[in-house]
Amino acid sequence: MESHELxxxxxxxxxxxxxxxxxxxxxxxxxxxxxxADGEEMLFYLQGAGAYSDRSRHPLPSAIIMxxxxxxxxxxxxxxxxxxxxxxxxxPTVILSSSSMPEDVRNAYRLGxxxxxxxxxxxxxxxxxxxxxxxxxxxxxRLSPHTKTEAE
Amino acid sequence: xxxHIVGVVTDKPLILxxxxxxxxxxxxxxxxxxxxxxxPVFELDSGEAAINYLKGTPxxxxxxxxxxxxxxxxxxxxxxxxxxxxxxxxxxxLTVGGLxxxxxxRLDEIRYINRAYQLGANSFLTKPGDSTELEDLIRAxxxxxxxxxxxxxxxxxxxxxxxxxx
Numbered sequence: 001m002e003s004h005e006l007x008x009x010x011x012x013x014x015x016x017x018x019x020x021x022x023x024x025x026x027x028x029x030x031x032x033x034x035x036x037a038d039g040e041e042m043l044f045y046l047q048g049a050g051a052y053s054d055r056s057r058h059p060l061p062s063a064i065i066m067x068x069x070x071x072x073x074x075x076x077x078x079x080x081x082x083x084x085x086x087x088x089x090x091x092p093t094v095i096l097s098s099s100s101m102p103e104d105v106r107n108a109y110r111l112g113x114x115x116x117x118x119x120x121x122x123x124x125x126x127x128x129x130x131x132x133x134x135x136x137x138x139x140x141x142r143l144s145p146h147t148k149t150e151a152e
Numbered sequence: 153x154x155x156h157i158v159g160v161v162t163d164k165p166l167i168l169x170x171x172x173x174x175x176x177x178x179x180x181x182x183x184x185x186x187x188x189x190x191x192p193v194f195e196l197d198s199g200e201a202a203i204n205y206l207k208g209t210p211x212x213x214x215x216x217x218x219x220x221x222x223x224x225x226x227x228x229x230x231x232x233x234x235x236x237x238x239x240x241x242x243x244x245x246l247t248v249g250g251l252x253x254x255x256x257x258r259l260d261e262i263r264y265i266n267r268a269y270q271l272g273a274n275s276f277l278t279k280p281g282d283s284t285e286l287e288d289l290i291r292a293x294x295x296x297x298x299x300x301x302x303x304x305x306x307x308x309x310x311x312x313x314x315x316x317x318x
Contacts, residue, residue: 086270089269089270090265090266090269090270091269092269092275100302102304102305105302105303105304105305106250106304106305109250109252109304110247112272114269114274114275115274115275115301116301116302116304117300117301117302118302129300132295132296132300135292135296136275136292136295136296136300137275139292140277140289140292140293140296141275141276141277142260142265142276142277142278143265144262144265144266144269145262
């Protein structure tokens with residue numbers, strides 16, 4: 001992701017958030033990283049509510065990374081809200097979950113997740129997963145350029 | 153209807169390729185083969201055929217010969233039933249969750265990209281200008297969707313479970 005782009009990440013465990021930030025940097029992700037603590041804060045951000053009401057400072061992200069099991073609002077609840085809001089539904093959502101249970105995978109896709117990764121258990125694998133994401137979503141796939149759409 | 157399938161019976165997930173342009177289908181088929189994709193690829197030349205295949209209506213009613221695909225590689229600009237109509241049909245009629253949809257199109261304006269994502273495409277790829285770039289793209293597609301990404305159904309049987317019709 002280019003430097004002017006934003007990656008919105010929900011991670012409730014501060015240590016995991018730190019590791020994910022390091023892994024993203026190491027994988028060469030150039031996007032600005034914004035971490036939120038849970039599904040509820042993710043929704044506030046996407047809705048532009050409360051502390052996130054200023055869209056020029058808190059623009060819609062180019063992509064979202066989140067777990068399914070989060071406090072207050074789960075990843076599935078966030079996916080449901082995204083699917084019901086066309087302006088946000090153009091943002092690819094990457095599920096990074098510790099669960100490999102088939103019903104979790106299926107429910108995530110059913111509610112509109114774009115892609116699903118089981119959270120790696122080692123740091124090296126986490127870097128490799130972030131490299132995979134960077135390589136595909138930045139070099140190959142097309143993302144919705146929000147900032148441009150909103151300026152139009 | 154045109155098709156080619158690698159091997160007669162395989163447990164590798166099926167890629168359903170939908171494109172009305174025979175030249176593009178040829179180049180895609182060649183790119184799949186040259187990048188070493190061993191998954192079966194079934195080709196359809198229209199949006200109508202894609203919907204019939206997903207519904208399992210004749211001539212696609214035999215799920216042994218015509219298994220439900222794991223991945224739909226979908227062109228957008230097609231006569232009569234275009235790719236957007238197929239996306240809308242899948243969204244309305246299929247209990248989704250078992251099918252990954254990757255759009256591959258030359259329509260790369262922002263509004264088309266947004267509409268495809270809004271209608272449930274998992275990813276949007278732009279058709280490149282030449283066959284070398286297409287091979288690179290198919291290599292990235294293969295590595296990402298067939299190898300790295302966790303597919304629905306892939307954690308148990310290795311086969312996608314067919315979603316029901318609503």
